[in-house]
Amino acid sequence: MRILIIEDNSDIVANLYEYFEPLGHELDNARTGQGGLARVAEQRFDVIVLDGMLPGLDGLEVCRRLREEQQCNTPVLMLTARDTVHDKVKGLQAGADDYLVKPYSLIELEARLHALVRRASTLRTDQVLRFGDLEFDPGTFEARRAGQRVELTPFGYKMLVALLRAAPSLVTREELEQELWKDDPPLSDALRSHIHALRLAIDKSFPQSPPMLFTVSGVGYRLVDHNVSK
CATH class of the missing domain: 3.40.50.2300 (Response regulator)
Incomplete structure (x- = not known):
């Protein structure tokens, strides 16, 4: 434990x-x-x-x-x-x-x-969320990309789950803020910092793979599977 x-x-x-x-x-x-x-x-x-x-x-x-x-x-x-x-x-x-x-x-x-x-x-569901080579297993609470484990913060896990469930559709900033803080988001732009940490974990840590987390300026974020997008 x-x-x-x-x-x-x-x-x-x-x-x-x-x-x-x-x-x-x-x-x-x-x-x-x-x-x-x-x-x-x-x-x-x-x-x-x-x-x-x-x-x-x-x-x-x-x-x-x-x-x-x-x-x-x-x-x-x-x-x-x-x-x-x-x-x-x-x-x-x-x-x-x-x-x-x-x-x-x-x-x-x-x-x-x-x-x-x-x-x-x-109480956890056993359904694994997958998009491209990125996955999250609620049963073990593990995230992986290309089979390699991804270490995330609790907020990182929450954002990843929201993005995987919506992929390849966009998740708005407001939806992510609701996911993290419900109806009481912080006054500072804390979401930007959490997104940066998530991007480091799932993209920057895998330089051999194309990035998956993309920002739609002023709107929100989405996951992209380049194998499908080509």
């Missing part, structure tokens, strides 16, 4: 690393809520362990932003010292998938994380 730990207590973080890394799991850590949101925007994780009492941006707000603003579907297990039913309900309402009260058993935590990842995998 690729596990993101959003926790500010260094002893807890060290304990989780000591337990999970020897078992073959890959861990990353953010010490603040904002840092956790940034990690999720940049990388894909199988599951997130979220402290409920982070300084500043607390766990409830982080979870809410993950679900509502970043449209992140990664399973979230919230760790907290708050153990009332009301607290648990608030965590689940914020978007957490499970709730574990401190102190906890590491064996139980591992079992719960495996269960969350297993449950999430059953």
Whole structure:
């Protein structure tokens, strides 16, 4: 599993690393809520362990932003010292998938994380999206071009799926912004930066192949299969 730990207590973080890394799991850590949101925007994780009492941006707000603003579907297990039913309900309402009260058993935590990842995998469709030599497999959450794996950010995956579903038709800027941010796009032209990163991943990383991602100035973006276009 690729596990993101959003926790500010260094002893807890060290304990989780000591337990999970020897078992073959890959861990990353953010010490603040904002840092956790940034990690999720940049990388894909199988599951997130979220402290409920982070300084500043607390766990409830982080979870809410993950679900509502970043449209992140990664399973979230919230760790907290708050153990009332009301607290648990608030965590689940914020978007957490499970709730574990401190102190906890590491064996139980591992079992719960495996269960969350297993449950999430059953919700994915097995239909592979393909256009030209570019494909995305929702079952494994892997993108490939010409058989080689393409590493993308969570936003990159979302844009690629939208483009593959529409290909070879155009996807407007507004449609992509809706896909990424729903009805609350950022004031800056963040979409341009995400498109640039996607182009680097699927085109610039494959100089032996013709580019596939094209910009229709002022309108949107589309994928082109040169083998068909000739």
